[in-house]
Amino acid sequence: xxxxxxxxxxxxxVVAAAPGVAGVTRQVRARLEGRVGAGxxxxxxxxxxxxxxxxxxxxxxxxxxxxxPVLLVASSLVVAALVPVVTTQALPDVPGDLFVVVSVLLxxxxxxxxxxxxxxxxxxxxxxxxxxxxxxxxxPTVLLAVYALSVPVDSxxxxxxxxxxxxDLTSIASPGGLLAVAALAVVVVAExxxxxxxxxxxxxxxxxxxxxxxxxxxxxxxxxxxLASWLRLTVLxxxxxxxxxxxxxxxxxxxxxxxVGTLAVVTKTALLAAVLGxxxxxxxxxxxxxxxxxxxxxxxxxxxxxxxxxxx
Amino acid sequence: xxVGLVLQVVLAGVGVAAALVVPTRWRSxxxxxxxxxxxVTGLVTxxxxxxxxxxxxxxxxxxxxxxxxxxxxxxxxxxxVAGxxxxxxxxxxxSAHGAAASRTQWAAFVVFLFGLLxxxxxxxxxxxLVAWEVMAGASAVLVLADxxxxxxxxxxxxxxxxxxxxxxxxxxxVAVAAGFAVLAAATGTTDLAGIAAAAPTGWTADLAFGLxxxxxxxxxxxxxxxxxxxxxxxxxxxxxxxxxSVAPKAxxxxxxxxxxxxLPDGPRWWAxxxxxxxxxxxxxxIVQAAVTTHLRRLLAYSTAExxxxxxxxLGLAALYREAGLDAAAHVALVACLFxxxxxxxxxxxxxxxxxxxxxxxxxxxxxxxxxxxxTMPWTAGAFGVAALGAAALxxxxxxxxxxxxxxxxxxxxxxxxxVVAVTAPLALAVIALTAGLALMTFVKAYGIGFLARPxxxxxxxxxxxxxxxxxxxSMRAAMVVGSLVVIALGMVPGPVARGLAGIVxxxxxxxxxxxxxxxxxxxxxxxxxxxxxxxxxxxxxxxxxxxxxxxxxxxxxxxxxxxxxxxRDSARTQYTATSYAEPLTRVFDDAVRPGRDxxxxxxxxxxxxxxxxxxxxxxxxVVEERAYRPxxxxxxxxxxxxxxVQNGSLxxxxxxxxxxxxxxxxxxx
Numbered sequence: 001x002x003x004x005x006x007x008x009x010x011x012x013x014v015v016a017a018a019p020g021v022a023g024v025t026r027q028v029r030a031r032l033e034g035r036v037g038a039g040x041x042x043x044x045x046x047x048x049x050x051x052x053x054x055x056x057x058x059x060x061x062x063x064x065x066x067x068x069p070v071l072l073v074a075s076s077l078v079v080a081a082l083v084p085v086v087t088t089q090a091l092p093d094v095p096g097d098l099f100v101v102v103s104v105l106l107x108x109x110x111x112x113x114x115x116x117x118x119x120x121x122x123x124x125x126x127x128x129x130x131x132x133x134x135x136x137x138x139x140p141t142v143l144l145a146v147y148a149l150s151v152p153v154d155s156x157x158x159x160x161x162x163x164x165x166x167x168d169l170t171s172i173a174s175p176g177g178l179l180a181v182a183a184l185a186v187v188v189v190a191e192x193x194x195x196x197x198x199x200x201x202x203x204x205x206x207x208x209x210x211x212x213x214x215x216x217x218x219x220x221x222x223x224x225x226x227l228a229s230w231l232r233l234t235v236l237x238x239x240x241x242x243x244x245x246x247x248x249x250x251x252x253x254x255x256x257x258x259x260v261g262t263l264a265v266v267t268k269t270a271l272l273a274a275v276l277g278x279x280x281x282x283x284x285x286x287x288x289x290x291x292x293x294x295x296x297x298x299x300x301x302x303x304x305x306x307x308x309x310x311x312x
Numbered sequence: 313x314x315v316g317l318v319l320q321v322v323l324a325g326v327g328v329a330a331a332l333v334v335p336t337r338w339r340s341x342x343x344x345x346x347x348x349x350x351x352v353t354g355l356v357t358x359x360x361x362x363x364x365x366x367x368x369x370x371x372x373x374x375x376x377x378x379x380x381x382x383x384x385x386x387x388x389x390x391x392x393v394a395g396x397x398x399x400x401x402x403x404x405x406x407s408a409h410g411a412a413a414s415r416t417q418w419a420a421f422v423v424f425l426f427g428l429l430x431x432x433x434x435x436x437x438x439x440x441l442v443a444w445e446v447m448a449g450a451s452a453v454l455v456l457a458d459x460x461x462x463x464x465x466x467x468x469x470x471x472x473x474x475x476x477x478x479x480x481x482x483x484x485x486v487a488v489a490a491g492f493a494v495l496a497a498a499t500g501t502t503d504l505a506g507i508a509a510a511a512p513t514g515w516t517a518d519l520a521f522g523l524x525x526x527x528x529x530x531x532x533x534x535x536x537x538x539x540x541x542x543x544x545x546x547x548x549x550x551x552x553x554x555x556x557s558v559a560p561k562a563x564x565x566x567x568x569x570x571x572x573x574x575l576p577d578g579p580r581w582w583a584x585x586x587x588x589x590x591x592x593x594x595x596x597x598i599v600q601a602a603v604t605t606h607l608r609r610l611l612a613y614s615t616a617e618x619x620x621x622x623x624x625x626l627g628l629a630a631l632y633r634e635a636g637l638d639a640a641a642h643v644a645l646v647a648c649l650f651x652x653x654x655x656x657x658x659x660x661x662x663x664x665x666x667x668x669x670x671x672x673x674x675x676x677x678x679x680x681x682x683x684x685x686x687t688m689p690w691t692a693g694a695f696g697v698a699a700l701g702a703a704a705l706x707x708x709x710x711x712x713x714x715x716x717x718x719x720x721x722x723x724x725x726x727x728x729x730x731v732v733a734v735t736a737p738l739a740l741a742v743i744a745l746t747a748g749l750a751l752m753t754f755v756k757a758y759g760i761g762f763l764a765r766p767x768x769x770x771x772x773x774x775x776x777x778x779x780x781x782x783x784x785x786s787m788r789a790a791m792v793v794g795s796l797v798v799i800a801l802g803m804v805p806g807p808v809a810r811g812l813a814g815i816v817x818x819x820x821x822x823x824x825x826x827x828x829x830x831x832x833x834x835x836x837x838x839x840x841x842x843x844x845x846x847x848x849x850x851x852x853x854x855x856x857x858x859x860x861x862x863x864x865x866x867x868x869x870x871x872x873x874x875x876x877x878x879x880r881d882s883a884r885t886q887y888t889a890t891s892y893a894e895p896l897t898r899v900f901d902d903a904v905r906p907g908r909d910x911x912x913x914x915x916x917x918x919x920x921x922x923x924x925x926x927x928x929x930x931x932x933x934v935v936e937e938r939a940y941r942p943x944x945x946x947x948x949x950x951x952x953x954x955x956x957v958q959n960g961s962l963x964x965x966x967x968x969x970x971x972x973x974x975x976x977x978x979x980x981x
Binding site for chain 1: 602682683685686703704705706711715718719721722725726737740741743744745747748749751752755756758759760763764765824825828835836837838839842843846847850851854855857858861862865866867868869870871872873874875876880883885886887891892893894895896898899
């Protein structure tokens with residue numbers, strides 16, 4: 001099978017699994033908190049419900065309110081196609097260049113930040129402002145972590161990076177590689193709006209970041225936004241898991257390799273999602289102005305990773 | 313090509329004559345068209361020069377000969393300036409009214425464009441300096457001429473801006489002239505090609521580099537020499553601001569000329585100076601842009617940031633070349649030139665759109681703007697595209713340029729040279745922080761300025777027509793063409809990058825697929841068309857599902873926004889630019905040093921109840937406050953002290969004369 005089919009399969013797997021990943025984190029969290037929980041399948045039911053509902057649009061909104069959810073989904077889907085989730089193979093003309101992946105993610109961030117401003121409500125503006133501040137401060141860490149991962153393999157293509165780690169497992173345990181992944185993990189937490197940077201299950205507007213921006217969205221708009229943020233979470237978790245434990249990932253495009261790759265990534269990502277849900281039990285949301293300190297720590301890790309990659 | 317150069321002189325002459333002769337009613341169309349013709353001529357000449365065409369224009373005067381004949385690199389900058397000049401001139405046809413369309417303004421506009429075209433076209437030092445001075449003088453007139461007819465506040469701002477600009481521009485001229493004088497004296501020729509052939513080394517070269525860098529960095533608006541940028545752009549008319557947005561490129565051209573062509577064997581510390589200058593400029597420019605609320609000031613600070621990135625790329629190219637990494641050096645230089653192209657396109661569009669907004673609403677303060685996507689869709693669209701470019705998001709020219717720069721940095725990561733290996737990640741962190749803050753800045757500029765509802769209550773005397781209308785046709789045309797260039801640079805960067813590589817003799821960069829970039833030895837490929845197609849393909853099912861559902865369940869519009877359970881529909885409760893940047897202002901408190909003032913009026917009965925809370929915040933320029941003001945104060949004190957010498961007393965003057973006589977006699981005898 002060609003790389004195109006493999007990529008198509010990968011996107012389908014990510015879309016099918018994304019609500020499940022969100023469901024796993026929620027369910028694990030609920031159980032550990034002593035609640036029964038809504039079940040792993042609840043996000044799927046939410047999506048079906050939201051897609052059928054009538055969207056309400058605040059007066060005075062512009063084209064941004066209609067376009068932003070689509071842009072957000074599009075950016076998440078493109079990232080799902082570029083990041084090696086199931087296979088390290090990439091389309092010849094669009095290698096999963098990490099700098100491009102970061103930019104595509106940013107397109108989604110900007111779309112949702114503009115969505116927050118469009119309705120002209122104070123909460124949307126508040127969320128948008130906080131979100132952009134975090135995005136701006138995360139950026140150096142992201143690129144430096146990318147740099148630390150790219151330098152050893154002399155390429156910023158994600159397929160090459162994961163492929164090299166798959167071939168030479170000792171490179172995963174090298175100090176540079178470990179530090180870079182640690183920095184990247186903090187970044188993933190910040191980018192996907194998880195604790196301790198943002199609380200996805202908050203109901204108090206004043207503490208919201210991501211949720212405040214999408215307060216105005218409803219019906220299918222909200223469905224697309226939710227789906228996009230789950231896609232983002234799934235892809236980034238899969239990326240981290242593939243960087244730490246690349247076992248099973250398909251390095252060719254035979255049917256068997258893809259099947260094994262799919263099963264492996266679904267299992268690994270579900271495990272990581274469960275760990276994420278469990279870890280969030282013990283965390284409280286950081287004060288907004290403490291977030292830069294967290295990011296500065298992550299930046300220091302990334303910088304150490306770069307220097308370690310140079311020294312080792 | 314000589315024809316093109318002669319035609320430029322003729323058109324500039326006719327343009328100035330038309331500006332002086334044509335009556336007010338027809339002045340803007342007539343001179344605007346002539347200036348646009350001058351721009352198109354420059355564009356054709358410049359493109360011909362980049363394609364390798366030769367040809368010179370020699371003007372002999374009694375003092376010295378001026379020679380103009382752009383090299384391939386010069387041709388690129390001629391084309392870049394000419395492109396922006398054409399857009400600004402076309403825009404001016406519709407936008408210039410009243411004071412902005414005065415004889416002086418239009419004449420200065422044409423002369424300014426002519427001077428800007430002459431700088432990169434110059435083939436010898438004298439020609440360069442004459443063109444430089446023409447450009448500097450005409451732009452000073454542009455800044456100062458507006459004040460006669462403006463209201464008092466603007467007039468004071470314009471006068472102050474004019475003074476700052478005139479002083480810094482002449483500091484720049486003196487430094488450049490002195491630098492070239494050193495080079496000419498060392499090599500014995502004023503011909504630029506001759507200087508490059510016999511480039512001096514040692515302290516002569518260091519001195520020339522220092523002086524020329526000072527001069528060009530001032531023109532390029534690099535921090536800490538950027539103070540004129542945020543003062544000048546807000547006070548010039550809209551179309552002149554569009555043209556002036558490309559003026560810092562003259563400084564960049566000078567730096568590239570010096571570092572890459574004239575003194576190619578410079579020591580390593582030159583490159584590190586440029587990297588540091590660029591890095592400081594990029595970060596501090598964008599931090600200031602992120603916290604300012606004045607639309608044009610924001611764009612001006614963002615210019616300091618972008619020029620900083622370009623100079624950083626240039627310094628990196630010099631560093632790599634010195635370290636023997638030729639392929640990476642070429643990619644870094646191509647990234648620098650690509651940034652220049654992309655910046656010329658998106659910044660001119662942004663300034664033109666900001667001018668259109670100001671004309672329609674009478675407002676330039678983001679805190680009062682909003683809701684313009686409905687009333688000015690074309691302007692809002694153009695500004696949106698420009699903002700995408702400025703935030704370096706795909707698929708714009710800004711994104712491709714930044715991607716190339718990042719790839720060049722990656723190539724330096726595994727160099728054996730420790731200096732290179734440390735500089736590259738630090739530069740990367742600087743670029744990343746800049747990119748993140750640029751994102752926030754332009755989300756703020758577009759989201760607050762154009763989305764939601766007007767934030768309202770402009771001062772009564774500034775109150776515009778009831779509903780701001782869309783800009784004039786010529787203004788829209790200029791903005792749309794500029795936006796298309798921004799997107800074209802991002803969609804089909806391959807041929808452009810290959811052309812730029814040809815200019816700097818970098819053979820590694822080729823095109824791939826449908827007009828993508830292949831960085832060859834660096835092993836990186838970017839194909840925006842394929843990326844866009846991929847995005848379209850994966851989004852198609854989502855759109856199909858949406859369309860199917862939308863047919864069944866239509867959308868309800870015109871519901872009130874969420875107000876925490878209450879109806880909060882006052883436009884005053886919206887986030888403003890100040891509140892949007894507030895978290896960032898806190899994070900960068902030490903660097904920005906905002907002055908805050910909160911006044912609370914209590915109700916008479918209880919001091920626990922507030923009747924009114926007034927909040928005001930002033931953010932100045934830290935560099936200006938800390939570095940320039942003390943110097944100015946010291947100069948003022950010195951001048952005051954000197955004034956005591958001249959107190960009007962006749963006896964004292966006679967005493968001076970006597971003392972002078974005695975001194976002369978002593979010296980002579």
